[in-house]
Amino acid sequence: MTLQNPSEIISVLCLLLFKIEVVMSTNHETPFETFLNQQDSETWSRVITALLPSIHDVDKTATQIWFKFFPLDLARALQQAEDPAQLARDLLLQGKYQLKDQIDSSHRFLYGHRFWPEVKNVVAGYASSIKPSTDLDLKVLICELAGSVAKKIKVEDSLLTGITAVALMTLQQVGLNAFKLAPGIIYINPKFFKKSPEQILKARARDDWQGLFGFLKGIKKEWTVTFDENDETAKFKLIHTQELATAAMYDKRDHTWRDPRCMKEEGPIPVQCRSAACGTCWVGILGGAEKLSEVSPLEGRRIKEFGYIDTNEPKPLIRLACMAQAFGAVSIVIPPWNGVFGKFLRAWKMNRNGSQKTVTF
Ligand code: FES
Incomplete structure (x- = not known):
């Protein structure tokens, strides 16, 4: 390419400088x-x-x-x-x-x-x-x-x-x-934007009113599970002592638009095995962790193997929805992904300062 005049030379130089700046800003911390x-x-x-x-x-x-x-x-x-x-x-x-x-x-x-x-x-x-x-x-x-x-x-x-x-x-x-x-x-939906933190905390802690003789209902009590506090339609009902994922299954609305991992007519919590074997159904417990069953030995062992949380707490903030039973209204968050990486990450961390560059799985 032959540059004909000074303005062409200046344009090419500017372009060059811009590219150098982009490359430098991309490659250098x-x-x-x-x-x-x-x-x-x-x-x-x-x-x-x-x-x-x-x-x-x-x-x-x-x-x-x-x-x-x-x-x-x-x-x-x-x-x-x-x-x-x-x-x-x-x-x-x-x-x-x-x-x-x-x-x-x-x-x-x-x-x-x-x-x-x-x-x-x-x-x-x-x-x-x-x-x-x-x-x-x-x-x-x-x-x-x-x-x-x-x-x-x-x-x-x-x-x-x-x-x-x-x-x-x-x-x-x-x-x-x-x-x-x-x-x-x-x-956030503008409707929810103006809610105060106190309003949100109050709603998060509230159990469903069971009626005057609610105490007689026993296992027939019904609780609300909220899975997106910024969406008033993001709720499903749970019968007292049901697992979160089991109750979610009765929500037959299409949730694939929320998360492509959801299967049609299987509810808003993505699931595969329903038996603590796959790790698909992990959720965060925003409110009401104390109203869930304690972590069983199986759930506790598997959740560590999946890599989601490493704790011996009886009611931690991360649970497997196919294992956790509810005894009251809860608010959950559904993560947008899942995997099985606990064993891999433990090995990776042990090796990260050593000479080994790769970790076999
Ligand atoms: S659905 Fe597989 S671990 Fe819960």
């Missing part, structure tokens, strides 16, 4: 991304536990559930895999398991989601411009960023702490470029 990438899952776990007193009650459990739904170690293992698609097949991952595909929507069950555009802007701006000091503390940073957004939009800091932690973890998993490119959409 900012100092803040380097700082974030030094934070491992153990650090995050400590930080979230330490932050809990600063998170409003409406988002305390939701924040912990979100961090279980999108585990950092699994995201890193996939990023570092020689063949991520093959690893996903090996781990039987189904559905939307990557945060890059749901940067704006993965956290729509947090109350703080309604402040996402403001939080995202502040976090993106900070991550683009700040060179963190060597002694920067992740917990302090989350509180400071949440505080600065709270001041700007005049809401309590505690309503922004959980969603700010979520924003930073999302940024760590997807990278600054993808984070900035997400449009920053709020996925």
Whole structure:
């Protein structure tokens, strides 16, 4: 190609500079991304536990559930895999398991989601411009960023702490470029937008009125299971002591538009085996965990093998819906994916600082 005049030369130079800038910004971490990438899952776990007193009650459990739904170690293992698609097949991952595909929507069950555009802007701006000091503390940073957004939009800091932690973890998993490119959409029906945290907490805790002689109903009592607090149609009825997934099966509406893993006429909770064998039916318990049966030895063992939660709590915030029986109204969150990765991740973590580059499954 021969350049004819100075304006052509300037255009080509500008294009070249633009391409160099794009390539550099794509391939190089900012100092803040380097700082974030030094934070491992153990650090995050400590930080979230330490932050809990600063998170409003409406988002305390939701924040912990979100961090279980999108585990950092699994995201890193996939990023570092020689063949991520093959690893996903090996781990039987189904559905939307990557945060890059749901940067704006993965956290729509947090109350703080309604402040996402403001939080995202502040976090993106900070991550683009700040060179963190060597002694920067992740917990302090989350509180400071949440505080600065709270001041700007005049809401309590505690309503922004959980969603700010979520924003930073999302940024760590997807990278600054993808984070900035997400449009920053709020996925809440305007009707629900104005609900106060107190109204939501009250509704979450409420059991169905069983009538004046409800105590005589015994096992005939019926409870409401809410599976999306931002959608008034996202509820089904459960007969006292039924498992969540069994009750969901009687909801014959088409839920495939919500989640393609749902089978027609099988209800809103994706299921396969109904016997704690496949891991498809895991759910987060936003409200009413105390109204569920205790984890059985089978559920406890399998949920750890799937990799969803590692706890011996009798009523944890993550359950298998085909195993958990309900004795009252509950509010659940259905994750957009499932898999079997507990054993793999334990081996991957043991090897991550060693010389072995791949982990066999
Ligand atoms: S449906 Fe398979 S574990 Fe619950």
